[in-house]
Amino acid sequence: MVLQQPMNRNLLPMAGHTRGKRSAVTCQLKCASACAKAVCNTSDNGYFRDIAGSALSRRKMLTGVGGALALVVTAGQVEGLGSTAAEAAQATRGGRPGTGLSFGAIDPVDAAVDEVTVPRGYRWEPIIRWGDPLFSDAPEFNPDRQSPGAQEQQFGYNNDYLDIIPLGRRNREALLVCNHEYTNAGIMFAETSNARQLDKQARIEMAAHGMAVVGLGRDGKGEPWKYVRGSRYNRRITATTRFELTGPAAGSKLLKTKADPDGRYPLGTFGNCAGGTTPWGTVLSGEENFNTYFVSPDTGAGAKRYGLANKPSSYGWERVDKRFDGNNKGYENEPNRFGYIVEIDPHDPESTPRKHTALGRMKHEGANVTVAPDGRVVAYMGDDERFDYLYKFVSRERMRKGNSKAAKRHNMSLLTDGDLYVAKFSGNSPESEIDGSGSLPSDGEFDGSGEWLPLVTNGRSRIDGMSVDEVLVFTRLAADKAGATKMDRCEDVQPHPGSGRVYVACTNNTDRGKTGKEGPTEVNPRTSNRDGHVVEITERRNDATSTRFGWTLLLVCGDPAKNDATYFSGYPAEQVSPISCPDNLAFDDSGNLWISTDGAPSTIGYNDGLFKVTLAGKNRGRVQQFLSVPTEAETCGPVVHEKDGMVFVAVQHPGEDGSYRDQHSYFPDYVQRSDKPEQGSFRLPRPSVIQVYRD
Secondary structure, eight states: OOOTTTOOOGGGGGTTSSTTTHHHHHHHHHSSSGGGSOOOOOOOOOOOOOOTTTTTEEEEEEOOGGEEEEEEEEEEGSSSOSSSSSHHHHHHHTOOTTTTOOOOOOOOOTTOOOOOOOTTTTTEEEEEETTOOSSSSOOOOTTTTTHHHTTTTTSSSSSEEEEEEEEESSSOOEEEEEEEEEHHHHHHHOOOOOOOHHHHHHHHHHHSSSSEEEEESSSTSSOOOEEEOOOOOOOOEOTTTTOOEEEETTTTTGGOOSSSSOOOOOOOOOEEEEEEEHHHHHHHHEEEEEEEEEOOOSSHHHHTTOOOOSSSOOOOOGGTTTBBTTTSOOOGGGGGGSSEEEOOOETTTTTTEEOOOOOOHHHHOOOEEETTTEEEEEEEEEEEEEEEOOOEEEEEEEOOOSSHHHHHHHHHTTTEEEEEEEEEEEOOGGGGGGBBBOOTTSSSOOOOEEEEEEETTTTOOOOOTOOHHHHSHHHHHHHHHHTTOOEEEEEEEEEOTTTEEEEEEEETTTTTTTTTOOOBBBTBBBBTBOOOOEEEEEGGGGOTTTTTEEEEEEEEHHHHHHHTOOBBBTGGGGGGGOOOSSEEEEEEEEEEEEEEESSSSHTTSSSSSEEEESSGGGGOOOOOEEEEEOOOOOEEEEEEEEETTEEEEEEETTTTTTTTBOOSSTTTTOOOOOHHHHHHOOOOOOOEEEEEEOO
């Protein structure tokens, strides 16, 4: 399918399978309608259940990777786990119960409403929009006169991960850093069948992908931010930017191509979803649905496991760049150069961005880093596909403190070498009590224990029959062999800055329990899981380098008024804001969790939004909706600067199901089209980063 042409929406794979206002177009553009295809994970990994009352329920010995024996124990046996909800409420340091940004929760907003809704006493405005010029000599955005050269100098499309990084002590300057995940040619460009024009549009889309760094300024603390055109920090990273591969797989024969015989310098990044800012000031970005950009003749297990196929790609870039077609001799390995965690230095626009092979290759949602008690850094990562896995990386070296150039140079090497693990969960309830309905087991919560299974440790592969570079390039295959737990789409994974607990957003999995596919497990307790859930992990002794952990479900999402199978850590369900499809996570200064959603229109019929969740005290589990985004849009980011009283989100794909001549949204300018040529071109919806602040 050539998406630059008008799409027949009735023929899209997900047509008729989405609900409410969720668009089949979004499914096709984001992930090539992955939910309409066979599940990539066909491994027979089962769910290890610690069945209460069994003679084996308290200690079980499993044959581990490479013949080693690994002990899996229940939460009660692991010292320092404290996995119950009650213990979690007491142990969440950094959270002051009842504190945080003050607001009255908004009511859910119908999915047809094309506006941003914020609480009473707040207002919103955009900081920067698709097409806004970043450089002094960059052209102004003109939807009728787009070009690849112009887009390379302008803010990209579909902003996803977001951070606002303050600069200096006066709090009047900052850096905005974000990903540009994907594009929608159907609403970006006028319809055409001209081959030359279609090729030009493809190059514009390549320039609209990637990342952006943008300088910000304001008059004083608490004042709204403005982007600074021509800031010395401004930078665009696109699908053609030169990167450097790092880590054990760099230079592997699996990564060599005709254009890069050394296998060390791939071009570009795309499909970038979530990310994280490191303690040393760099930004991480996850390459997610990279498979949709390639034509791959490879029929092996590695290609199939990543969803690669020998057919025209979703974006048609193979027409303008031969590296996207593996049928071109010498470019068979090009897909192997994507699916990594990317690291950029937003303070140095001349620096070469890097892709870290030591963190494995998968459909990375993102990566978030915490510092362990011994000084090593730990990165948590989710693989965003049905029945795929949760991972973590532990650095070999320790972080150096301070802001010296030597310390920063050392710290920027921390993600190039270390140990890679994948998670295996066990529950502590009888199997009969996990029936797929989402009803709580008799002990009153979904909880258990788990272990981190080694994939690469001490520079050696722990997977029989796979070398280190094979494990890091075909990480999904390695995790299959290790026996990891299949999850319901692990998206953002965030370690709490105070308690050290790790929060995992499992967006949904409508295939769970279908014929031939894994049924409910205590950590994924619902069949046809449309609304998703949030897992809370406690590492043993609160040490992120531990190989054992306890866990509990913080939320089992949904609309309590429509679905009894919801759970909010014991908080009264009738007093929460309905929430569905948790995606990105963040924390405020008081330790509260903030969740942005992606997919609520198709599940509970409301626009996606941003929600605050109390983690500590008597109100643990209370969900309050802060904002709602426009029709057919997704809430990304978010960033909460509590002391400033400001919240930032990236509004992605507004009016996704429209077309160039039939727009469904006019966000953020809300200037509608003009059919009179003398009045100029009509406006397009423009994905934007917005700020919400006290009025």
